[in-house]
Amino acid sequence: MTLWLHEFRTEQLLFWRNREAAFFTFLLPVIFFLIFGSVYGKDFIKREHVKASYFLEAGMIGYGVAATCFAGLGISLVVRRESGVLKRIRATPLPPATYILGVLGSTFVVFLIEAALIMGIGRVLFSVPVPRALLSLLFVLALGALAFAAMGLGITGFVRSAEGSSAVINAVYLPMAIISGTFFTPATYPGFLKAIANVLPLTHYTKITRDVMLHNQPFWTDGGSIAVVLAWGAIGAVCAVWRFRWQPREA
């Protein structure tokens, strides 16, 4: 526990010190919320029976979980692996599981702060009410954090170089964020995009967030969507166990 806390503190220090990562994974969803919220936040989305700012806020939680727990986590672990830091850590008595749990704990805290910030901005600037089903909200945040972090760990094994890590991972998650409808409602998409959206975890995750945050439903309302998110999380976890490496690629 002491060791975990030590690693957690180090990870927090490392995250906030790395300005680029902190910007892209932590601040960007907040900034997008501010921009898009100002642009079309006052519109009314008939299909969902809510103001667009309500809709966007829930979407930005989804975008945020993909940015912090999937992209941010994945990129930083690939960079550390290829720079030899992970290998170096394996030479110390720190158990590998404690290290990974420290990294995950820190990532989750970053996401929680981000989610709180998004909801705070929504409340103050766009008068979005704070969701009433708080316990369900916590479950939703935890589900997203765990599933997307598992995918983040899982993708590291498919990225070969530190230089390519942000390119590859951004190429995966940015289109996913757009297609999944974190910014706009996917209901108006053309058929082929809808078909893609329907298999993406973020589409289903965003749906669950909206059920809870906009419609104040308990989080288990849409069991099918939860199953899809969990399935993707499981695929990520399997890939992580199968392909996660501590050592850089041989020169």
Next chain:
Amino acid sequence: MNAVSVRGLRKSYGSAEAVRGIDFEIRTGEVFGLLGPNGAGKTTTIEILEGYRERSGGDVEVLGVDPQRGGRAWRERLGVVLQSSSLYPNLTVRETVRTFGGYYERPRDVDEVVELIGLAEKAGSRVRTLSGGQKRRLDLGLALVGDPELIFLDEPTTGFDPGARRTAWETIRNLRSLGKTILLTTHYLDEAEQLADRVAVLRAGEIVREGKPSELTAASALTEIRFRRNGTVVVERTPEPTQRLHELIHEFGGTEIEGLEVRRPTLEDVYLELTE
């Protein structure tokens, strides 16, 4: 008591054999040098001892433990400097030492370690602002922060300027005087000569010579004599230098022999002889 014992160690990658059955022992408190050109198998060997790679054959014991089964208690007793520096660029020197110190049960005092590696003035600087040599010293500091019994140094001074190398050597000598056991790989012969109690020379995955640095040079019995005869340089190698000098003095009729040099073979000569 041996800190490390290696018997019949083999490692192959596919059909290529990187290490072809080597034996050596490192006694507790000794500095042992593993010497050889690039690709001779030094890093493969040291990484097997560190527990990073699985061996293909043979027996290995490090501090009485098979490295493939080394757990946390075993790692508490080891210090490792990898061949390439691997640090967090955004932490300061002191934060880096504190972070790694936190992984050990009984770490050394952070400032003491920073002092020991000569980075006291840089303690508050970010790692990204350090020079290559300073980063390497920080690597050494991280290997020492857990107060290990056995320290693996994989080419610890590669890329150092001469001054920095002498400082690093001083640090390594200090460690030895504290009773630490050290395994050092290097392709600098003067480094092995300066630091190691015993060396093994690796070539293409085999140990071609092993012993004290002085024994290695003695084993090559030829002494080199250089002089100029009628303006051209003559180099001779002889097992009986005194006899040969007598002859030369006689030949030159007691006059000054131009450019005369008599040189015992250095470890470098032996090394080149062995590895080429």
